[in-house]
């Protein structure tokens with residue numbers, strides 16, 4: 001089968017690789033769309049500790065079940081079904097799972113890279129992390145289930161409440177999804193700080209109050225205070241991988257509010273925190289990563305039901321053969337979510 005193989009930073013090649021081999025209960029998915037995630041793009045640009053080349057990237061996937069080996073892992077998943085697949089599922093048995101924090105599971109099982117014509121869905125993922133997409137028209141939106149599920153996890157971790165003022169630092173695809181989700185859970189105002197004009201304008205079109213932090217003499221914290229009657233934002237999501245942005249966020253949050261590190265930072269990064277903010281101001285500094293199967297299902301349901309306006313977050317679509325162009329476009333800052341259309345009949 002054809003796949004996009006990552007051979008190291010800046011080196012992606014379309015190659016013929018072996019077809020997946022199924023074991024008992026596994027399903028074969030014909031990939032229809034695969035989304036480019038920030039992690040994939042980061043890996044392409046400068047490498048990533050989680051991906052050792054050569055390997056196949058891609059984990060935001062929808063498609064059609066083409067075969068099931070032996071006894072199906074779940075009676076309601078059959079050949080021909082259109083599905084969105086969570087890239088990993090928890091064990092439900094380890095200490096973290098037992099604490100209801102399945103996203104932190106020690107024994108996750110998952111799929112392999114989805115920038116390929118076919119992928120194997122292991123039986124565990126069939127039974128815990130495979131969800132029907134109601135129609136072929138809904139497939140592209142369903143491809144956003146994984147990134148939106150990560151946002152659902154963050155919004156729940158940070159307890160965004162009705163009427164909250166939320167601040168989002170960074171309006172890439174994740175920042176835009178976060179903006180939509182915060183609106184849908186009842187934020188009264190969403191403030192967005194983003195230096196890239198294209199992304200900032202997209203956020204403004206979504207009714208965010210926007211700021212260019214790179215503007216001359218701009219003081220982000222003073223601007224947030226001005227926008228919140230001197231109080232600060234209830235919740236600040238840092239949707240970029242930048243330690244400077246975390247420190248900015250700490251200057252924008254209200255007393256008792258929450259700063260959530262949503263963008264990943266390289267291990268060993270350091271931030272400076274004035275402990276007075278944590279003690280006297282009772283600011284909660286936290287982070288969120290990944291999602292549970294329930295959050296994945298919640299995201300898919302919200303997308304399918306039109307509860308959030310996410311379609312326009314998908315700005316580009318490329319064929320599998322054009323993967324290099326797709327990654328270059330994703331790196332250009334002139335795009336939001338990019339999908340690879342893997343099969344012509346979608």
Ligand SMILES: [Zn+2]
Pocket residue numbers: 037038059060146147
């Ligand atoms: Zn992703």
Ligand SMILES: [Zn+2]
Pocket residue numbers: 090091092093094095096097098102104105106107108
């Ligand atoms: Zn577990």
